[in-house]
Amino acid sequence: MTHVTGNAPDGTPNWLDIGVPDLDRAKTFYGTLMGWQFEDTGEEAGHYHLCNLRGEPVAGMMRNPEGEADVYWWSVYFAADDCDGVLKRATDAGAQVVVPAMDxxxxxxxxxxxxxxxxxxxxxxxxxxxxxxxxxxxxSFVWNELVTRDSAAAGKFYRAVFGYELEPMPGGMDYTVLRRAGDGRYVGGVLGGSGIALGGGDDPVPSWTTYFAVDDADEAVRKVRAGGGTVESEPEDTPYGRSATVRDPFGVPFHVMKPAPEPQS
Structure with a gap:
């Protein structure tokens, strides 16, 4: 377990949240699947809910403010010691601002x-x-991965923003691992080729997606189905663990994974 007690270094995934049309249904689904308890932060914060594990926040959840929205996703946030400075680097590198920097x-x-x-x-x-x-x-989350059409262009962009070191995966797969500059820590990956059909639609779009750790991937898939979600790929063993690709009742894609044991030194 990694227990975070302070701000992570720049470029480290450090928060997740989701906006959904039915907060009670989402709480039931994710509470059953992840073992989360929920804490309403109050009217001043728009009834943003903290998703707590062992009494500690691991993600956030709120009712989507766009009444007509039909596409939802888990949003991945990256640590920024200077939010405004990183925002400028990102826009200089070609990003568009969706929500300006705000306290x-x-x-x-x-x-x-x-x-x-x-x-x-x-x-x-x-x-x-x-x-x-x-x-x-x-x-809690164990990995975050960008699925995008052009992995080389994506790698260049995120390196410009966060200074990542890029490590192509051998074997012919269009996959690049992102490593934090300085200590070389793995922080995420980029899978090239297409995108994700958000909301269960037919139009794949580039998107970040999250791997949540679970005790048992097969049992997690059973809970997804029982809770009204869908399974896109059944659990499969990989060198990194046993994982499956699923969607929640609102069509939000994510992965469940029982990570492989850490190698013994």
């Missing part, structure tokens, strides 16, 4: 952008709230 009470400062190929991502500069307090254990 979220005393919790932190945020912005939401769309990268040059159309994938949304957020920036989070933590203050009293550094982001996800627990990662890499069942009920």
């Amino acid at each position: 979220v009470m005393d919790s932190g400062r945020m912005a939401v952008l769309r990268d040059p190929q159309g994938a949304h991502f957020g920036l989070w500069q933590g203050r009293s709230h550094p982001g996800s307090r627990i990662v890499n254990v069942p009920g």
